[in-house]
Amino acid sequence: MTPRHRSIVWSFTRHSLLLCGAAFILLPFLWMISTASKPQTEIFTKSIHFIPHSFALWDNFATAFGKANLWRFLVNGVVVTVSIFLLQVLIALPAAYALAKLRFAGREVLFALVLFCILIPPQATAIPVFLLFHKLGILDSYAALIVPFTISAFGIFLMRQFFKTVPDDLIEAARMDGISEFGIVWRVMLPTAIPALTAFGIFSVVAHWNDYFWPLIVLNSEHLRTPPLGVASFRNEEAGTNYGPLMAAAIVIIAPLVVAFLLAQRRFIEGITLTGIK
């Protein structure tokens, strides 16, 4: 074999392997879209076929929107994830600035504690927080969905690592110019930290948009449900075994993230490589 042949063979194997991997990962999604496009009669048949014989996607969407308040779930998802992210930034940035750039007794100990907090899974604190919220009487509210996540140890850690790389001179120049310490956080550190903040934003929004565990614990009312919870309840109560509308609803709730990803693909990848986390 000539080297040229060999490279063609190699590239062929490589691509077929990648295609298999992609197919494996994408199959459930394709199946979801396919199911969402089929009428009820076609879903449970003996033969497997991807392309529906009669196209019922719009009917299924209509049924889904008719049976449950999908818009409300989406709005809830946006309110909760955006509030969580803004509050996380509001708290993480000053904290990260202090840990990275201010000199005070106990700074290293505090930072070690922050690192330690990253190791605690949210499930471990769920019950105590639940009991606390019960005492405070804020279960089953937006606050219950948002407040537990406002302090993100990971966010503080990530921003602190980034702030470490900002030169001290820049901060001292800002002090000479008369910018206060909080001013430095918002006027100097925040604009230089946009890439890190984007990365953090992606993780935060994806994690809380898709979160199923915590909303399931604290919510009772239907009108507060976040998208994953909304769709799940759809399955249990509304649609029964009617999988067509259920899958249509699933498309609706993952659509915002997919669209956001396509729009901000480059940022997304930059962010992931920046933090080195997959």
Add this chain to the structure above:
Amino acid sequence: MAKIELNGVRKTFDQTAILKGIDLTIEDGEFIALIGPSGCGKSTLLRIIAGLEPQSSGEVRIDGVQVDGVRPSARNLAMVFQSYALYPHLSVFDNIAVPLRMRRHSALARMPLIGRLHPERGRTERGIREDVERVAAQLELAALLKRKPGQLSGGQRQRVAVGRAIVRQPVGFLFDEPLSNLDAKLRVHMRAELAQLHRQLKATFVYVTHDQAEAMTMSSRIAVMIEGNIVQIGTPAEVYENPRDIRVAEFVGSPKINAMPGVIREDRGLEVLGRQLRLNTTAAAGRCTVCVRPERMELGPGPGAIAGIVTHLEHLGAEAFIHVKVDRIDLPLLARVSPDQQLPEIGSAIQLGFSASAVRAFDATGKRIDVTAPARSERVREKALG
């Protein structure tokens, strides 16, 4: 305009003394250069004056007022950093405008979005625009106002940093090696511009550098700092000609001064490398170091001349340096000669001498000792050796 006084300023970082009692009075409108080897505490001292770092003890006064606990921005000093420290996300215009905005706008008017509705904001902003444009014109930045710092050359960034410093008309300027990131040619150019700026503003300039050419050419006085002490303060000529300490003699001047081991005899006579000098001293007998600047070394034979071998020649165009290896000294002695004369071959034997007035002698602790030519030879140019 400000007079800056430092009294017994000390600074320790984790038990290490960095500044060991600095007393320094900087007169109003003076251009003082602070020079010293790397790590001697120059930046630390500057940051203490600026208020960015608290001193461990001692006091700083600006115009007679003690400024402990006064915030950096309230001291009305401006600082230009080695890295320029421009705000990377702001345009040149905004970079220069920041100190004015922080001063002239009320906190409310500075708020994003809401601030725009503030009634006073428009008028103040027009005043700021005028001032920024005036400074930009002065520094030839007018065409660059819309650019971001990342789109500027080193020299342009440097000018923006200066612009940000002068725009609010502070009483004093603190420069921390502002030219060290520029190439040699631009550095000479900016040197002239900064000196010009000082003449124009008549403000107090404190200028940290370890480039002595900058210090010698720009400043009215030089303070030489070594290991956390100011060892000598004086005019550039004074510091160069009359170093009070051997470390000053060795630090100031490039190439370095020639140092030769010597002895002060019981009869007050001075010997170098075993040869008697026609010089006397009042200092106590013991070891000493005899120093002579390269340009004061003279080539050629003579009684008692120092013999050596030429090891290296440096031809710099306008001048040439001859490195001469001499017995009993590790470093070669340097002689500066005019390049139009015939330079000796590398490896050839050569003889060196110097005149009595060229000798700067230091005792074993490094302190300068006075030497006098004996009464019988009154002529200053009388040779000490050779």
